[in-house]
Amino acid sequence: MDTEYDAIVIGGGSAGLSFARQAAGLGRKIALIERAELGGTCVNRGCVPKKMLWTVADALHRGSGLTRAGILGPAPQVDMTRLCAARGDKLESIRQSYRETLKDAGVHLIEDTAGLTAPGEVTISGQRLHAPRIVLATGGHPIKPDMEGAALACDSDEVLNWTTLPRSIAIIGGGYIGCEMAAIHAALGVRVTLVTDTDRVLTEFSENAALVGQRNMEAQGIRLVTSCTPEAVRQAGDGLELVLDAETVLKVDKVVAATGRAPNLGVLGALKDRVALTDKGVVKIDARFETSLPGLHAVGDCADRLPLTPVASSDGETLARQLFGTHRDPVELRHVATTAFVLPPVSEVGQPSPKAIFDEATLSPLSAALRADAPQDYWGLGGSDAAVTSVSLVAEGAHEAIAWAAQMLQHCPDRGSMQRALGVHPSTSEEAMG
Template sequence: MGDATQNEHDVDLFVIGGGSGGVRAARIAAGYGARVMLAEEYRLGGTCVIRGCVPKKLLVYAGRFAHEFEDAAGFGWTVAGATFDWPTLIANKDKEIARLESAYRRNLDAAGVEIVPQRAVLEGPHAVRLADGRRIAARHILVATGARPNYGLDIPGRHLAITSNEALHLERFPARIVVQGGGYIALEFASLFAGLGAKVTLVHRGDGLLRGFDQEIGALIAGELAAAGIMLELGVTIDAIDEMEGRRRVRLNDGRVLVADEVMLAIGRVPNTVGLGLETAGVQLNPSGAIAVDAASGTNVPSIHAVGDVTDRVNLTPVAIREGHAFADTVFGGKPWTVDHSLIPTAVFTEPEIGVVGLTEAEARAQGRRLDIYKTSFRPMKATLSGRQTRVFMKLVVDQADDRVIGAHMIGEASAEMIQLVGVAMSAGATKAVFDRTIALHPSAAEELVTMRAKDPSSDPLPAAAE
């Protein structure tokens, strides 16, 4: 960087948003010698650390102990007098979040990034305005403001509902809760609240859960949730919410009324683009309200870039981190690369949990591929003594053209851990023959991934175009 650049701009990179994507980009850019300033008006860590993945997973762990206590009896253990205290869980969760936020701050400080704890908005292609009135000139600007829960239900009493944000900070544990939504956030919170002892009703307008996942996964998890005592109300929506003696009265669109301590809306998330000055800077949005970017996270304004959920590409923390890293390497490190969004392992932390990677069967067929489908369903070894009525399900989608495994879908304990390594194999282009010749680890659920031999009899119908 020459003297002209130093004099023309206050910083080389200004990052708006202190979540995982923005922090990674700031650190990597600073490591290349860039002068970096990062503005965050709330807390460092973003959705994942403060109000998403991390605190949610801690609550998921808490919800699983009840099952563990029940299962212990079949193995000779007597667990008497176990009690649960919601305030203790929330307080310990908050301590861990504070620790992680401090770690984010230390890492940024160590990298030489200047942290500005206030809101910043765009004033042009190379300028941002801070809440205190300061104007900062930047050679490059990165928007990494993430997304927020969708409050989109235009119904009476909407203000009485909570979202995933507030669910993590409730002062009192809700003995009864109604959750609206059919995606992974709705299912995870319904599952963890049920595990902690709440009476849960899941309301969803569709007739199936987890749209976009393999159809069999959605059907099987519905059965597991129902078996856990969660009431599934599919094909209905909430029409109104009102207060009744400190509780919530929920009217459904079929006329029925439910009573609960809390109502949680989990009907999707929307990009945080409002009030950022994007229009002033001439940055284009796509129809969903997200910032439109190219494969290199560039907008239509050459000096302005965006990563993470604000772009509404693949809204997962590890994706935002890789996008931020790729941006910094490309713009400041002279090592251009882009993120491949085509093969991303994903987990849903219900009980039991779900792990998926690659194409669903429906997606593969829509591409005109001829497929071999391998499936297995079995009672996990642990359940033979615990007596729990649950099953593990695994499915591999294989392209007949080259025998490559192009999709893997599973439900059962440790599915998230297994699917990460299945993703490694698939990223390397592993074929079904490679899976087959891998020696099984026995006894484990994972061994089924390399011992499946029988094809689904209906796995090779002709593509619709060929019929």
């Protein structure tokens, strides 16, 4: 095995893969070390399997509202065996494509567990590899709350590998992961209760957009318990009990902890005290993604950036260019679009200031006239007359539209010009454009 490289990247998720491909394409000798499956969280335990489940849930959700209104016949049933098989096949095909892409790029893929033993030195199975640049792309993992019986709860990794559906679940956590798990499983026919210690769900999004998303979740049949910190999880026969307080206990088949994620930093070993972390426990980096230890860089979910796949991929490519090609600044996080895959999706880009002009509206889409669940849509435009700086959407297709909105905001459109564009009729877009 070669032991000298221009750069060694630890982690084969979105950030690490992006860095390795780009750096190798710039003519550099690159090693990528991955201890588990290529693709990292996104492919194996996150975005991809979630979106496949959401696709089925979305179809069932739309159909069930029409069924309850008497317009469609009985709702179809989910064949979990076929769904899981299709999911497994897709994930394996993605992993294989990554393997082939790395090979074609000339990246040396090492499937092993890495450890940093000195600046510029990585050890695998007793062998030492060296490079002037080491890139941490180790991702993160779900964490469970500090409470009695927390080990009895499933985390998001486990949920996305379920092969059968429980009859009932209680989800702890009202962020986008908890809400997505709630919406998806409710549509799949599971009785869902979501418990959050905040006064509303989806606090990552602006308040009014999140509140519309919350009402849609309640209309879907999800029970929401806000401003509550559960005390314990207990075994109860074949199921579990989630203790909310001295008087309230939820009896369910499964408890799901969606209470945040932490970076994978075990690779730092004896060097951990030389790598500064933020208050959130992720790695501090500068504009060149360099940590407090010279020559050590960090990208992806372990670094102090937005923990989103597009950001990780962009940052990996940007770092490769900064080190070995033409300099490029990191993407500005205010231009990054994000979506919670509830039903319908809640999507947003940009952050309006408190003094911004903000136009918004909540409305009933035409489809609500046919559906018993009557979902609400929402749009919001923030900024000034001279420049729109934020867009918020709650609607079917919002997850697709928000990316185009992000591109539009890069060009700082003035409000008048933007609203002279005509939306498709009948749709929520025409309300925002008008």
